[in-house]
Amino acid sequence: MKRTLELPYEEKKLLEIRKGDEVTLSGVLYVGRDMVHKRLYDAIRFSQPLPFQFESNGIYYMGPSPKKGSFPFGAAGPTTSARMDPFSPLLIENGLRLMIGKGPRDRSVISSIKEHKGLYLQAIGGCGALYASCIRKAEVVAYSSLGPEALMKIEVEDFPTLCIIDSEGEVL
Amino acid sequence: MLEDTIASAIVDASMFLPEHVEDLIKKAAKSEKNSYARFALSCIVENINLAREKELPLCQDTGMLYVFVEVGKDARFSYKALSGALEKGIKKGMKEGAFRESVVSDPVFDRKNTNTNLPPVINYFFVDGSDITLTFLLKGFGSENCSGVRMIRPTDGKDGVIDAVIDIVRSAGGKPCPPMFLGIGVGGTMDRAAILSKRALVYEGKKDKRYKELEEEILGKVNALRIGASGLGGAHTALSCSVLYEPTHIAALPVAVSINCWADRFVKVVVKGGFDEEDA
Numbered sequence: 385m386k387r388t389l390e391l392p393y394e395e396k397k398l399l400e401i402r403k404g405d406e407v408t409l410s411g412v413l414y415v416g417r418d419m420v421h422k423r424l425y426d427a428i429r430f431s432q433p434l435p436f437q438f439e440s441n442g443i444y445y446m447g448p449s450p451k452k453g454s455f456p457f458g459a460a461g462p463t464t465s466a467r468m469d470p471f472s473p474l475l476i477e478n479g480l481r482l483m484i485g486k487g488p489r490d491r492s493v494i495s496s497i498k499e500h501k502g503l504y505l506q507a508i509g510g511c512g513a514l515y516a517s518c519i520r521k522a523e524v525v526a527y528s529s530l531g532p533e534a535l536m537k538i539e540v541e542d543f544p545t546l547c548i549i550d551s552e553g554e555v556l
Numbered sequence: 557m558l559e560d561t562i563a564s565a566i567v568d569a570s571m572f573l574p575e576h577v578e579d580l581i582k583k584a585a586k587s588e589k590n591s592y593a594r595f596a597l598s599c600i601v602e603n604i605n606l607a608r609e610k611e612l613p614l615c616q617d618t619g620m621l622y623v624f625v626e627v628g629k630d631a632r633f634s635y636k637a638l639s640g641a642l643e644k645g646i647k648k649g650m651k652e653g654a655f656r657e658s659v660v661s662d663p664v665f666d667r668k669n670t671n672t673n674l675p676p677v678i679n680y681f682f683v684d685g686s687d688i689t690l691t692f693l694l695k696g697f698g699s700e701n702c703s704g705v706r707m708i709r710p711t712d713g714k715d716g717v718i719d720a721v722i723d724i725v726r727s728a729g730g731k732p733c734p735p736m737f738l739g740i741g742v743g744g745t746m747d748r749a750a751i752l753s754k755r756a757l758v759y760e761g762k763k764d765k766r767y768k769e770l771e772e773e774i775l776g777k778v779n780a781l782r783i784g785a786s787g788l789g790g791a792h793t794a795l796s797c798s799v800l801y802e803p804t805h806i807a808a809l810p811v812a813v814s815i816n817c818w819a820d821r822f823v824k825v826v827v828k829g830g831f832d833e834e835d836a
Contacts, residue, residue, distance in 0.1 A: 509733035
């Protein structure tokens with residue numbers, strides 16, 4: 385089924401989405417990959433403040449190539465989600481329930497999504513130009529020393545994804 | 557200038573796929589029956605068209621640059637001149653093409669970004685002829701992380717090779733951005749088989765009939781895994797399989813598999829007559 389999801393998301397809308405749904409995203413997304421996950425994970429463990437509000441927001445696993453042409457980035461497709469698996473359950477538990485990346489997740493992430501009513505959407509791997517063309521604005525929020533791996537906030541429009549794990553923990 | 561030719565070749569390779577690669581993807585998109593995989597393939601085709609139209613990199617992982625230098629035995633050749641032109645050309649291309657800074661200088665401790673995408677991985681080969689051929693592969697690492705080597709028994713033969721490949725591809729699953737392109741190296745030593753597997757990805761020359769049949773058989777069995785485009789199922793797990801071999805030891809049968817994502821980005825530059833200090 386085709387659906388749209390406005391971001392930050394409304395609880396009810398998130399829960400409606402089922403595995404296999406084509407979900408088009410519009411609105412604000414946070415962007416972070418390997419090192420951002422390690423830092424968010426450590427911030428929670430050591431009870432330090434988080435650089436953005438987890439509730440109602442989603443995180444996109446991506447590290448862009450520099451600006452080229454008319455969009456904020458040259459290419460901005462998803463990176464492999466499996467590398468975030470060791471960190472995701474703690475983040476989900478603390479409210480970061482919407483994740484967008486590519487490829488399968490491990491069992492601990494699936495059960496954490498089920499327990500906390502999360503959602504994992506897949507962006508199509510390698511489609512850097514396509515996703516760059518869906519991004520309207522971008523700014524660095526934290527960890528700027530990480531360069532292309534910094535934590536960013538972006539605004540997206542008509543960003544195509546597919547639901548792989550829904551809030552019931554059902555996996556496509 | 558050779559450095560300018562190199563720069564524009566790699567910039568083009570980041571935006572435009574080799575024609576046969578694009579044809580294979582578009583054919584797969586037309587024939588795929590699984591609706592999820594069809595969605596993925598339609599995004600991929602749209603991405604290919606957008607990258608060309610807007611002159612954007614196909615993928616933000618513009619890769620670590622992997623270079624084969626084939627020096628003809630009768631070519632003019634200066635290592636110093638050629639490696640200088642390669643470094644300058646690559647540096648220039650990375651800037652002009654707005655490549656992502658994807659290379660760190662130390663793999664274990666600092667992981668400090670070199671901020672230049674240098675150094676590339678370069679392999680020199682000496683071949684017949686009087687030209688120098690440079691092949692640039694923009695190697696993404698989502699797929700590189702899924703590549704592997706198996707040292708199987710010499711008595712395992714063809715079936716052992718197939719099993720090793722299937723095992724590596726199965727554990728890769730949806731991670732390497734399928735549909736994949738498979739480069740396979742058999743024989744040599746552990747390291748040599750791995751280099752051969754990369755070479756197989758870009759090889760366009762003649763092949764032994766038995767090895768061609770082996771390629772077909774592997775491709776059939778890989779697609780029977782039904783990992784499919786983006787790991788979503790369907791008929792297109794891999795679009796191409798290329799096998800190269802070399803002599804090996806009586807005790808060994810090394811099998812290496814280099815997995816490439818659907819963005820199988822490579823380009824060749826032929827330097828007629830060779831390259832030395834006078835050309836630099």
